Amino acid sequence: MMLVDYIDRGAQMAPSAPCLVDPDGTVVLTHDEFRTLTHRIAGALVRDGVRPGDRIGILSTNHPLALAGVAGILRAGAIWTAINVASGAADQAGFLATVGCRRIIHHQDLSDRVAELEERVEGLDPSVGFGGDTGFADWLAPPEFRAPDPAFEPDRIAMLLPTGGTTGRSKAVPITNHQIHLMCLAFRIHLRAPAPSRYLCATPMTHAAGLLCFPALADGGAVIVHHAVVPDRIFGSIERNRVSAIFLPPTALYKLLADPHVREHDYSSLRQFLIAGAPLAPDRLAEAVEVFGPVLTQTFGQAEAPLICTVHEAPEIAAAVADPALSRRLASCGRPSEIARIEIMDDEGALLGPGESGEIVVRSELVFAGYWQDAEATAQTVRPGGWYGTGDVGLRDEDGFVYLVDRKKDMIITGGFNVFPSEVEAFLHTFPAVGDCAVIGLPDPKWGEAVTAVIEAKPGFPLDEQSLIAQCKAHLGSVKAPKRIILRDLPRSGVGKVLKRALRDEYWATTTRRI
Template structure:
């Protein structure tokens, strides 16, 4: 396999009549049908005069044609630009000023947000049917496929992914074919595909869920697309479609565990419940193992280092749950993936010893080429010949990687470094807490004080004093939150990551600094 889309076309050749996808309305498409759409998309892009190496975007909620267009864009030799459909009109305009594209495949519900935006020769094309001023995909597609598709080099860009924007303005991440191929090869080594996968697609296909989907094509996987991240609907779909695999951010797992009927369902079809995008509380991992069965799998990575920088496999989970001496591993991100080297580095570029905390750094083919048109940011991220994740952590003597926190999230209180992730994991151990975010807020004595924003489970009534009392014996005086706010819903981005800058911002208004 040489290119990102080879896995899809291998699957289409081997399983042309297998169902490729089922949409929320129950409509089905075969591999052969989607391959034809993808080739016609590629043809339309080329016939519009778009040259290989150009950029074409997808800006849409989950839709089966989103996957077909993804593969068509790459088939045409272009880079697929993954836009978060929840970003809003202002952020969309800013992003497309920084990352100009030659066309956007979008959805009629979002058409108005593209008014006045320069979109190049392809323009705007609606995945779900004709828009007010833009054609629907089926009308736009050329009838025949008569062009010769280019063959990109391994280092050519297959995608421009965006940083999550949880701490500031998103950057464009140039991900070459080489990185996608390495990730897909790693998945082949990690997972057993002895039965055709049935993949529940909950998270946006423009993010990790869509990238993971590519790993299932060579085995004729069927993707069941959801148009909402409702925990009850997810539980229903697992039973109805006999789902074998699903990728979910931890916050959705927490919401599913809190659902009143979660223990009344049949999960016997599940083989892997992959969680990622942020760490998961060890207590919640245990609960999920008990409820969903021996299926938990963690992938640690980021858009700059795709999904499998380290992995905590189902077997790793089983060993940690069965042996109290290994229970601490449930708080880890597992061991380095098959093609990746992971280290811990200090500010001088020196690699640290087992147990020492520093920045997690990565080497391997899954790593990005760099940030689009940002040489200084690229040089910073690739200093000393390693990719710098921006995460603080350590590696234990057995080679397990522990992510302590984001480097930029660290709280400095009274001159001491406090990692919010450690406090959040303790809070998530409380039986009444569904999710939590810990941030530093201004304090005249200590500089910053520890503050927790907490979502309670439905029907649970907690007080600030309850949670402070719960945390103090587990965390000590310095790390225990000094204040707690209860919120109905924490702010999140499309992948489910909590937007801590939005939690922090109200406390720092009117201050000359934000740390």
């Protein structure tokens, strides 16, 4: 199926049922109204000269009209360009330039950022704003407009995801209709949840949370749209809206568990509580089962192989919580899903047996065909035998459970987002007080890995740690900015090279895994 088919199916199944809902329970759009709005957005884009295959960006925090914008872009035959709202302007501009984005649809609160992007990125048409007095309603095609069905092309690119860049040039991951449909079918197989779903979307729609809206829409279910992860609002929304499904990365789950009122609410409506994006601390997983019930499911995937290469199903997690003999499995990301073959490979390309550590490799139709116009970067992901190399080091036990152990490269995963240390280091080196630095990820109960800058300060130069962090946030965005700065001498090789691996090992010495 094409992604627009999910929207049309929902409107056929339950035209007058709630489709998009505010956290307070207010119905924003029914399924029929949502479908009509996507036609009107598609018509306006085509009227403005957008052609099939054009890249159109959405820049917004979670908002019902942002999701409608995504669907309208797809209905027009264009490609949804998923701009990470948490990134800095330089990152966003680099990504938009890489993919040749033509236009941005944005929330009015981000008008200043869009103006900056229009100055930085050549070829951007004037943006379209929504929310408040932006003229969005006047921009839409007439209510009676119906766009023709896009051609049935399952391998057509539906969306482009940014990966972040190590040299200032972002890579873009193309995701096809077929990949997303396959991912949704796999969730049907493994999560076995009754339909229609009432899905709470609180983390950015530009990532997994947004993709998971589509299966809920196809059932004639409702998406409850939250602008951010605010614990008391989520607790109340689950009760009020009888939420049956929710997705969160580990950092957001930790935020819920840390709230003093987390145990005071009714979560009996939950059937799926999906966790993905980074490794999850076993004790926190056990606590989450205790609080929310035996509904926790964990998956492992990457942008290049979306979300469900492995799956640790809710009954397996609940069994591991209840049985001390199985508790070690709480550190696992599960077993291969129905749509992916997972193996462990050594550096020579040989597949390894149970208990042996190596790179986690994947073969599946879920795996992308290659980075957008970047054959060199694509070639670096290919392993002998046509396997996709994830860059993650792991092992598999005798029962097929996969465990993440380490990372082949220095990339940091913090709160489910990828951060490349060299970019942060390059910015830190612009400060006179920074003699040298190394950015590493350190174990953190909330973020999984906390971006940490280890700095050798220049003698005689004052270094204000909080000011430095604040300037990093302003330039790089809050995700990439260091959470902590450590002042010390850096370990070096005989020729003076910073030994980042040795530095990282020093701080991870007391942990059982390195990711």
